[in-house]
Amino acid sequence: MIVVIDFGSQYNQLIARRIRDFNVYCQIVPPDTPIAALRDLSPEGIILSGGPASIYEKNSPSTPSEILEMGVPVLGICYGMQFMIHAAGGAVQPAEKREYGFAELTVENTDDIFANMPRTTICWMSHGDSITSLPPGFESMASTPNTRFAAVSDAARRLYGLQFHPEVEHTPEGTRILHNFVFTICGCRADWTMNAFAREAIAEIREAVGGKSVILGLSGGVDSSVTAILIHRAIGKQLTCIFVDNGLMRTDEPKRLKKLFSEHLKLNIRYVSAARKFLDALAGVSDPEKKRKVIGRVFMEVFEAEARKIKDAEFLAQGTLYPDIIESQSAFGGPTSIIKSHHNVGGLPKKMKLKLVEPLKYLFKDEVRKLGTALDLPDELVWRQPFPGPGLAIRVIGEITGKRLSILRKVDAIIIEEIREAGYYRKLWQSFAVLLPIRSVGVMGDKRTYDNIVALRAVTSNDAMTADWARLPHDLLGRMSNRIINEVKGVNRVVYDISSKPPSTIEWE
Numbered sequence: 001m002i003v004v005i006d007f008g009s010q011y012n013q014l015i016a017r018r019i020r021d022f023n024v025y026c027q028i029v030p031p032d033t034p035i036a037a038l039r040d041l042s043p044e045g046i047i048l049s050g051g052p053a054s055i056y057e058k059n060s061p062s063t064p065s066e067i068l069e070m071g072v073p074v075l076g077i078c079y080g081m082q083f084m085i086h087a088a089g090g091a092v093q094p095a096e097k098r099e100y101g102f103a104e105l106t107v108e109n110t111d112d113i114f115a116n117m118p119r120t121t122i123c124w125m126s127h128g129d130s131i132t133s134l135p136p137g138f139e140s141m142a143s144t145p146n147t148r149f150a151a152v153s154d155a156a157r158r159l160y161g162l163q164f165h166p167e168v169e170h171t172p173e174g175t176r177i178l179h180n181f182v183f184t185i186c187g188c189r190a191d192w193t194m195n196a197f198a199r200e201a202i203a204e205i206r207e208a209v210g211g212k213s214v215i216l217g218l219s220g221g222v223d224s225s226v227t228a229i230l231i232h233r234a235i236g237k238q239l240t241c242i243f244v245d246n247g248l249m250r251t252d253e254p255k256r257l258k259k260l261f262s263e264h265l266k267l268n269i270r271y272v273s274a275a276r277k278f279l280d281a282l283a284g285v286s287d288p289e290k291k292r293k294v295i296g297r298v299f300m301e302v303f304e305a306e307a308r309k310i311k312d313a314e315f316l317a318q319g320t321l322y323p324d325i326i327e328s329q330s331a332f333g334g335p336t337s338i339i340k341s342h343h344n345v346g347g348l349p350k351k352m353k354l355k356l357v358e359p360l361k362y363l364f365k366d367e368v369r370k371l372g373t374a375l376d377l378p379d380e381l382v383w384r385q386p387f388p389g390p391g392l393a394i395r396v397i398g399e400i401t402g403k404r405l406s407i408l409r410k411v412d413a414i415i416i417e418e419i420r421e422a423g424y425y426r427k428l429w430q431s432f433a434v435l436l437p438i439r440s441v442g443v444m445g446d447k448r449t450y451d452n453i454v455a456l457r458a459v460t461s462n463d464a465m466t467a468d469w470a471r472l473p474h475d476l477l478g479r480m481s482n483r484i485i486n487e488v489k490g491v492n493r494v495v496y497d498i499s500s501k502p503p504s505t506i507e508w509e
């Protein structure tokens with residue numbers, strides 16, 4: 001295992017991704033993790049990440065300098081390198097010239113971490129401080145025109161520092177450098193696969209749960225589905241899934257999922273039909289955050305009432321993913337959590353005195369998909385686009401009525417059908433429609449219409465933190481528009497959303 005100490009760089013998750021792509025497990029921990037806890041993890045190597053601070057600023061993040069004495073190889077990246085050099089007795093100062101973007105790297109020493117590298121290459125820089133003198137034992141390995149010490153090492157102690165970012169795509173030799181560190185220097189083995197992960201997770205769940213019962217809120221999304229299957233493999237019928245039909249799902253979705261989960265996957269499911277409750281509670285509500293609050297509250301009520309019927313329930317399973325954990329542990333916080341309240345069944349475990357089972361909490365989304373495939377989950381589930389918990393409620397802009405939901409469902413079905421047909425479904429992070437609260441004038445069969453507008457939204461993204469609008473072919477957009485206006489009564493105009501996130505968001509509410 002490789003441990004990454006999180007000094008707050010926006011690229012930290014990328015470091016973990018790169019290393020996991022080598023089939024080596026990698027975990028990100030906060031800088032205040034005690035040295036004893038780090039030792040308990042017994043990492044083969046430690047990476048000190050970059051970060052936005054300056055090492056000589058008051059309150060700049062730091063980690064116990066004993067990590068340099070643990071006998072484990074350490075790679076400092078950007079701020080991490082400066083931290084290491086400072087801690088080892090070298091000097092760091094504001095650079096004469098800040099360096100952002102591409103820089104030409106001249107490699108002086110093509111040994112260990114730079115093995116098999118060309119003498120000159122491009123690297124990605126982003127720093128305002130530079131190292132001005134090296135501690136004893138360290139030597140320079142590479143430089144750029146602006147930065148004398150672009151890479152340094154103390155090979156005897158296996159300490160390495162890079163001023164540039166090897167984890168970003170803009171550093172073409174970056175993967176090779178990380179590969180050299182992980183395998184040659186740290187001596188890791190590439191044995192972390194999804195099959196191995198599943199075996200271990202199943203054993204851990206069995207041990208933790210014993211003979212007790214586990215409850216899980218199944219939404220039909222890939223995270224909760226994979227969580228359910230994994231736990232089902234571990235403890236079978238001791239797992240009860242609760243599926244709440246909130247009346248805010250896509251056409252036929254509840255029926256289809258019910259069939260798939262209970263008949264095909266043999267899960268033990270309680271199906272709660274609560275559409276009326278949700279719609280009544282949402283009547284007259286048009287503010288997006290208020291909608292989320294109402295839906296969250298009703299969900300909790302319905303879920304809790306059902307959960308209380310399950311005997312011996314001691315655990316609540318959740319499909320929490322690694323980015324959520326990193327975001328909540330990061331000293332610098334993530335921006336998205338405060339913009340919209342993406343809640344789950346957060347308050348329930350405390351209220352019902354349930355313990356949490358979160359077997360996916362160290363995985364990224366695409367790893368969850370790989371795990372789903374390793375567990376033989378059907379592609380239909382593994383490759384589903386994410387669907388927000390509040391469902392169509394946040395896609396009917398303004399007030400929600402049964403009629404408006406029904407219009408949006410018909411539009412949505414056409415979009416998904418056409419997107420699939422054109423081979424775009426898996427390429428897109430999400431593709432959906434939004435029903436706008438304004439009407440526009442049209443003409444149909446010589447008659448004036450005054451009807452609804454829908455906006456199509458299709459985005460590409462890796463993690464929903466950032467997203468770009470998809471450059472869908474005009475023919476496909478044209479086909480969707482034609483079909484929607486012809487087939488869905490009440491819609492006479494279709495527009496395409498060409499905003500990226502940031503500054504927009506993926507959903508409109």
Ligand code: XMP
Pocket residue numbers: 292336340341342343386387388389390430464501504505506507508509
């Ligand atoms: P935004 O709109 O914030 O969405 O760019 C990012 C991702 O989160 C989904 N989303 C939600 N998911 N509850 C959820 O479970 C919510 O309230 C919620 N709001 C947005 C959205 O579909 C996208 O994938």
